[in-house]
Amino acid sequence: MTVFPLRFRPSLSGDLLFADDAGTYFKSDNDFLTRYALGRLTAEDRSFLNRNGHAFEEVGDLAYAGFEHRFASRLYTPGQLDYVILVPTLRCNLACGYCQVSRVNENAPGFDWDERMLDAVIRFLNGLSTRKIKIEFQGGEPTLRLDVLDRVRDFCLTKFETCEFVVCTNLQNVSEDAWRFLELPDVFVSTSLDGDMFTHESQRTFSADKTQAFSSNLHRALEQLGSDKVSALPTINPHRPPPTRSVIETYASLGMRSIYLRPVNFQGFARKKFDAAAAAEVWNAYHSAFIDDLIEYNWTADLAVEEYYFVHCLRRVLRSGHNGHVDLRNPNIVGHGYIVVDYDGKFYPTDEARMVTRVGQFDLSMGNVFDGIERTTIDTLNSEALNNYHPDCLHCPYQPFCGVDLIDDLSRYGRIDMPKHLTDFCQRHTHIFDKIFSLIYSDDPKVRKSMAIWAGVPHFDEALARWHR
Secondary structure, three states: OEEEEEEEOOOOOOEEEEEEOOOOOEEEEEHHHHHOOOOOOOOOHHHHHHHOOOOOEEEEEEEEHHHHHHHHOOOOOOOOEEEEEOOOEOEEEOOOOOOOOOOEOOOOOOOEEOOHHHHHHHHHHHOOOOOOEEEEOOOHHHHHHHHHHHHHHHHHHHOOEEEEEEEEOOOOOOOOHHHHHHHHOEEEEEEEOOHHHHHHHHHHHOOOHHHHHHHHHHHHHHHHHOHHEEEEEOOOOOOOOOHHHHHHHHHOOOOOOOEOEEOOOOOOOOOHHOOOOOHHHHHHHHHHHHHHHHHHHHOOOOOEEEHHHHHHHHHHHHOOOOOOOOOOOOOOOOOOOOEEEEOOEEEEEOOOHHHHOOOOOOOOEEEEOOOEEEEEHHHHHHOOOOOOOOHHHHOOHHHHHHHEEEOHHHHHHHOOOHHHHOHHHHHHHHHHHHHHHHHOOOHHHHHHHHHHHHHOOOOOHHOOOOEEO
16 A cells, blocks of 8 residues: 655644645644654554545555546646736726725826727737636726726627626715616626724725715615625735724624635835735734634624635635635636736736736736737746645645745745745745634534534534544
8 A cells, every 4th residue: 555645734732734735634643643754554544544545555546546636626727718807097086005006196197098908908808719708897996987897898798608897996986877887787896895994994095074985885885786796805904903803793784794804915005105025923813813703703693704715715625626716726827817908008917917017026017908918928937836846835734725826926025936934925824724724623613613604514524624543
């Protein structure tokens, strides 16, 4: 019998978490580690490893093929280009201090698509071979260019079989024409609500009148469009975060059951005003407290609340195929499944890549709508976008569930070869997976209730907390 290589990590309780390359995991102790390392496995050890898919008798047998399938299903394969982020303007009617997109004032000239640019964008969309399309309008404030949103939507409805449109709007000033567009059945709203209204005002609106206008528009959006068509994301300053319970209760009171906590991004204007480059430890502590408070809240709540990214990571642990989040994939191939078209017509593989370019660190553009896509630079970057063989990741039991974000590394460190354990990405995700496994192996009924809800199952099966003693 041959055992597939096992990685291990000690936990605070003194036991060890083991996982193989395909993401199958269990807990055991130092005695098992010693037997495994010295090649002195007992009959019980061998039986356990065989039953749980950690070993095989010969290459090509059922156990080997099963492992191959589990390993391959963990890997991300980009599909057709069917997700396009469009930035028709950089103009905005707010001046948030942590803005990552380097917006300009509402009346500034020269930061919008003209007719020639819009025609070129539509020609680009017409050249896509996909039958379905998701268009996300960003800015600036995209509702300042409703004419562009209308033109793009009208074209897409004639070109593609299935269309979805997301308008990323601050909901600060919404005209009746904008409300009519947002009411369309294939249009969804993504906005920002920074935890609670007090924090929102201190970070975004800076006045009670503007806060009240936003609150009124948010309530109208939820009532008029429906909560299934409106999402709101908080941006949190890790050094001055709102109370966790306040965030949960604010979102729950609005009927929003999924909260995607985001720390201030180390991009654009934010890098000048916020210490976002080295906040992993502070953020991790806040995030952990937030998950604990969610568990307490869900214990007595009629409708449970989740933290979106934590739940996404949990589901990546429990099963393969969860590659919907563009920042957590392995390999994290960019510039193929989705693309960004900036206000000047340049293509970028991600929104963060255009920020890295904007501040002059590296040029990560991929051509433009007039000359076409040029992937040479990005494909060179993609050749390194794999965590399977990195010296740090190679020994980490979380590797099968994790990913890479080389553009974040470029932004923070100016290089992609930083030792992974020193990067913000690794430190944040190590914390998240530590937290996930501490909850998987918890016997607290409050924890079990939330974990079942977040995993999407009727009850949290004890078999998910595998032990070998």
